[in-house]
Amino acid sequence: MKIATWNVNSLKIRLNQTLDWLAANPVDALCLQELKLTDDKFPLAAIEEAGYHAAFTGQKTYNGVAVLSRAPVRDVVRNMPGFDDTHQRLISVTLDSPAGEVRVISAYCPNGQSLDSEKYPYKLAWYAALREHVAAELQRYPRLALLGDFNVAPDDRDVHDPAKWEGQVLVSEPERAALRALIELGLSDAFRLFEQPEKSFSWWDYRQLAFRRNAGLRIDHILLSPPLRDACTACAIDKEPRRNDQPSDHAPVVATLDL
């Protein structure tokens, strides 16, 4: 089976690109972030027409996440129970695979804006809550995949110009430590299970011709629990949609699982 994640930066603007991408890349599950629409505006009919079920949680203007799935989904949990948050940033679902049920979580981690912003401690608190949520989910679901826009570049090799970015938001040590603490629950960064091209990124700023210069960061990740890590045979970033007219600023990431 194949699972993927894509921050589409408005599902309204990117609906046709999403459907085109699914037609060319018929993955079993696609996690979406930054829907930027309320649930009543979610394009469920078009997605079902394309052969997918969907679980989603949205809000006006910002945030919003979804899981699109070939198989029906069940046990849908929106956000993190016990963490009081007005932002719609997380959705967890269960789907069936030949090897048994798989828990798929779509995450849109806070950006943080800058180290001196009030959004920065919110980001770290959100990460701490996510760690607790995923720890609890792992107790119940040994086959777990956490996919999304983590808004953290784990390592300097995930940054086009580490000297320029040193200490900045998305790269700062406390953010990297928060992501490591999550991974230390026993998850693996699927992308780094395999040899990858140098300077592989998943996000490029719209400004300053960043994509053309490959001035990007790798901030979109697929994290796998041990049984899924063992089943993972490939992981890649698909840069093609970033070349589209009116592209998202993020590229999809795809993992192949031998299940």
Added chain:
DNA sequence: ATGGTAGACATTCTA
């Protein structure tokens, strides 16, 4: 040091 682009919405905020 500043602002560059894009999306949603309202003339600014977020990324």
